Amino acid sequence: MTSAADPGPDHRPDLSRRPLGGRRPRRPEWAGRNYSLLAAAAVVTNLGSNGALIAAAFAVLDAGGDAGDVGLVAAARTLPLVLFLLIGGAVADRLPRHRVMVAANALNCLSQAAFAALVLAGEPRLWQMMLLTGLGATGQAFFNPAAEGMLMSSVRGEQAGRAFAVFRMAMQSAAVGGAALGGALVAALGPGWVLAIDAAAFAVAGSLRSFLDVGHIAPREPGGGLLADLREGWREFSGRPWLWGVVAQFSIANAVVGAADAVYGPLVAEENLGGAGPWGLALGAFGAGTVAGALVMTRFRPRRLLLVGTLCVFPLAAPSAALAVPVPVGVLYTVMFLTGLSVEVFGVSWMTALHQEIPEDKLSRVSAYDWFGSIAMLPLATALAGPAESTLGRANALWACAALVLVVTAAVLCVPEVRNLRRRTPSVSVPAPAPAPTAGEPQHTQPRTQPGTD
Template structure:
């Protein structure tokens, strides 16, 4: 049963809910700031290349330079974040991102940036992200109690998604008014401010970690945690395909359909914004809804991600495509909150970041390949066939992961029952509630 809403008498003087501690508030505020800057900077980096006379292929090279280090260094970043204090890893990553974006901004504002320089700087930014993401997720998990995990993750994701929508809109407006260089400068400043907030995290009650057996040993321990939980690696494998085909449809096919059949980039931008609004609606829903079977409900909510690709294949009129995007955004946010809650419930705290790194790595590993082959696939089979193929793959891999018993049976528990390395998640029993509930950390 969900806890009762916080009454005015239970609201602390800070104005935040009683369950939202100082660290949670700082982490959320810092994430909002960086998302406001980064979503605008992604647009700015593309326009910086184009304004310098680059081609669409050059834009793709700069984008790939950001993604490749993310894939290469994620696992190392996860091991480092479980070995060193996570807040220090986060601050160091923010510092690297701040410097790389600041130099990028200076080159754009004062000179004639070369393609190799832009690729190098975005690669440094991607490297910072690879170390930051596992540390940030592990830190967030460690600041949230089991009782309030669902609400905390929903609020966090709502804030971050809202910042992403606002950041993209603000970034586009600033590029039009002042140029790409100033948006990159704003992103550098956002990383600096977020780093200051993260440096202020209170880690006095965080248990110190032992030295461990070395980086490779830490990676092996994370792999054991990952591979011995079928629900975990099953859903990560599912999302390696889902993220790849949805990414290809959004990044490659969507703009082409918009240009040829929907009236240009404005309708496609509107559809994407409705997806973002849907994610906020999903987060609001998850603030009050706590489904018992976490992964079953979450996985069922992945099926609607096939609808945008199918809608583009038809293609649907703009209003219908926007409705489909809103529905899929809402549904995937339901999955996202349930997924974070399941990880928080099942994974030992000292291994959060390594497991998160395997999750991130598996989810994004096929994305560069999918976007690279999207054009040749369209040439070979036609755009509509390629889009129907994307939709079909989402449905097939999602149906396949439902055959994993633990995905169907894993249930929410009132306390964080952390299984050992070879432990499977506790499944719901037909005649009795799950046992072995431990006290909150």
């Protein structure tokens, strides 16, 4: 870790921002050293990981597995997240976050390298692929809260929205490109080599993250242990109606949309849209829409963050409705693109709200509760998708998915804090507040940041 002297709580020195010889800085003020390292590392890992998702599925199929086996490997990728996210958030608020991130990347690298070696060596067994996938997901459970906290602590309040929008635009672009490149490489080289590339990507990203500077983050004072940290994070989470309200909304919305995309979408595409190719392009259109939405948010700064963001969640019901009809494939591409654009407005607004409202020393724990709530119901919804289709019929099941998205989104607008939370222009940074919600902005925060004991 490299660290510069910290002249005060409101300033994080960054030599890359200072004019040299009267010249203007090469980067925007908000794009400091930590932010640039985080963005570069995120692009590298998203390029590798999105290709590896495709490679893992084809590795299972090439080994003689069927759709059920692919589902078991996918479940192995989800279960550790549910089990370890909350612990990962507490650990990331107790230890220096960049070290948690590097350790998680090391575990990801080793597990993917072992997976690649098994695939390249011959016939990997299903239990081996599940175990290695689960190890990688365990690393992700510790990485995600630490990463969000670290990103938030690297951005100044006034430019937070633009910084998050650019960051998300880079990530979404890498995800779209990684999926396209990964599919092509799987066809050309085989899944084993794509998994090996993903392992190398984690190694490169971990190296970049090891250079993050946490000198601006106040050391964490000794606490009462892991359970006490989890309880404190829960109090911070449950004491903010806008926070748990939106997470509850997305626990249902993510579950039904995920089930529609994973189960019903491929079936509708196979029967009505021309097969896997058009469905892949539809998912790509959604990804392109998120990139466009992030670009919009580099300029759009809504005053009522969550009101505008939540209104932009309503279109998330549109893809399920389009599949229920089903609409022609060209119309589906348009629906998916516009939905991705709209939902990304929410994504940037949500990060900005967390950055503004959550104390720096609790960011990772709050982030963990956010992640946990957002994915906890996804496995159940996916498992129930088949029985729901048998009971209701596929079209009715898809209409039910769309209706649930509309209902829970309308319900969260009944929470006054969601309608009234406003963007603030920060003036003076304050020390990390007490557990109760405060009106001031925490110093250098971003959703789930590291309080980093150095």
